Amino acid sequence: MALKVAVIGATGSVGKQTLEVIxxxxxxxVPTLLVGGKNVELLQILGKKYGCSVFSPWLHGPAELPLDKLESSDIMVYAASTVDYLNYMSHFLGLGKPVCLSTKEIIVEAWPLIESFSGLIxxxxxxxxxxxxxGAKEPGVKSIYVVGSGGSLRDRKREEIENATLDQVLSHPVWNMGPKVTFDSAFLINKSMEVIEASHLFNLRGEQISIVIERTGSIHALVDFVxxxxxxxxxxxxxxxPIAYALSYPSILPLDEETVRQPGxxxxxxxxxxxxxxxxxxxLGHYALELGYTSRMAFSVADEIAFECFKDKIMKPSDIYDFLVKAIEDYRAISYPESITEYFSLRHDMIEKMWKEVRAI
Ligand SMILES: NC(=O)C1=CN([C@@H]2O[C@H](COP(=O)(O)OP(=O)(O)OC[C@H]3O[C@@H](n4cnc5c(N)ncnc54)[C@H](OP(=O)(O)O)[C@@H]3O)[C@@H](O)[C@H]2O)C=CC1
Ligand SMILES: CC(=O)[C@@H](O)[C@H](O)COP(=O)(O)O
Ligand SMILES: [Mn+2]
Known part of the structure; x- marks a missing residue:
């Protein structure tokens, strides 16, 4: 029997590649529910193609997914560039069903609220x-390396980085991804997010995690054992x-992608x-790990705002650095929310406060 798949963020880069695997x-x-955003035209085409339900806030109003379609799915792929569907994801996990989670912002911001389901993530x-x-989840891990390409500005001088245009920032040398993660990658903010993500997923301390750069995007990770x-x-x-592995775990699908190179x-x-x-x-990922869960959440929320401000030319890269550091430090002593409702409430307050700070610049 084919697994019934709900895809959150079906019209995006990871979402479309999920449908390619399918x-x-x-x-x-078989897709059962496709959730998308502004690109309602594509979403409707996909809905027709697969004969499945679709949902978009731009079509149907605020995020209220058809619960019957969600609950009848066997597996979820969460690849939306928003944390808005966290409660649905949590509900799905609560049913004992696996979630293939691409949206790193959720892992960075909301780990304490979903950690109890880590076996299903x-x-x-x-x-x-x-x-x-x-083997990063296995016993005997000493340390790990999160590998990055270096991003679109990797060969630029400090001054060129400070004056980089949006076009330059969004021209990734290796990956073709959505705009927010491409922006993050250009400043190694993506690697900072991924350090936190790795710490949460694999239960490792900051000092066990290093970032390394490999320019061709052929090496993705290393694990050192004791x-x-x-x-x-x-x-x-x-x-x-990665999408196929998450969908088919523990089996490996015959994707037949070309092997990167011969082992020699x-x-x-x-x-x-x-x-x-x-x-x-x-x-900053290591810094936020030091200062606690609410600081990590604030780092990610501030980064979302920083991207908007960069696009609107309100912030230069050095302003973004200061803004992110301030967010991490401002929330160091704030206790982490105990429920998803409290999390969204704190998130809302953070966004309001941070935009106030932006307006004061
Ligand atoms: N792209 C990649 O290769 C990788 C991405 N990731 C992570 O995966 C996540 C998605 O990235 P990516 O696919 O690149 O992003 P994209 O920008 O390409 O796609 C984002 C998706 O989210 C949807 N979306 C945004 N807001 C809403 C909303 N309010 N309601 C419903 N749907 C919404 C978009 O819909 P629409 O387009 O219709 O507006 C789109 O389907 C990010 O967290 C990213 O960091 C991680 C590793 C690699
Ligand atoms: C494909 C993927 O996982 C991205 O997160 C990627 O790593 C981004 O590229 P960088 O390695 O340049 O950040
Ligand atoms: Mn990555």
């Missing part, structure tokens, strides 16, 4: 999928592999230390 294995997966973010596959051994994960830079070439890859002088944003 198309390749129609005997294994399957990482989709490429590095975390790789970490999962090479016996002195090291696992490394190679693959072409494609999200099809492995020594040809270069891993570099990140340049934190040019990319200080890449240290």
């Amino acid at each position: 198309d390749r294995f129609p005997d294994k997966f 399957r990482p989709v973010d490429s590095e975390h999928s790789a970490l999962w596959r090479i 016996d002195g051994s090291r696992n490394v994960f190679f693959s072409k830079p494609t999200m099809l592999i 070439d492995a020594l040809g890859y270069r891993l570099d230390k990140p340049d934190f002088d040019r990319f200080p944003w890449g240290k």
